[in-house]
Amino acid sequence: DPEDERAGLPAARFHTGVAHLADALDAPVVPFGLAGTEIVLPPSVEGYKGWVIGGVPLTVKPGPLAISFGPALRRRPAESAEAFTQRLQDECFRLTRLAEAELAGAGSESERASR
16 A cells, blocks of 8 residues: 555565565676556455455456566675665665556556657
8 A cells, every 4th residue: 555655564565575586596686666556456355345355355447557667686795684684675665656657647548648
């Protein structure tokens, strides 16, 4: 939920699994930010009336989405999994703000078509 993310609530925080996986595979992590999913996919099943697959509410309602990618990140020497995870989270949240701005500036489909 974008509001949980902005408020810094625990439910929106990243976990260290990606840091451990990246270490195990000796792989970089590509950060990204995604905007608009809360319209297409409700953030929780509470109050939702519709399909639920694997505990995830699902709508078939189309909606605009925007995604922003950043440069690949690697865990720095002596950087803890927690510190890397925080750095990755900060970058992903920054990229989400960029995606949100792009989505907000995109206007309606008819407006984009007339440009």
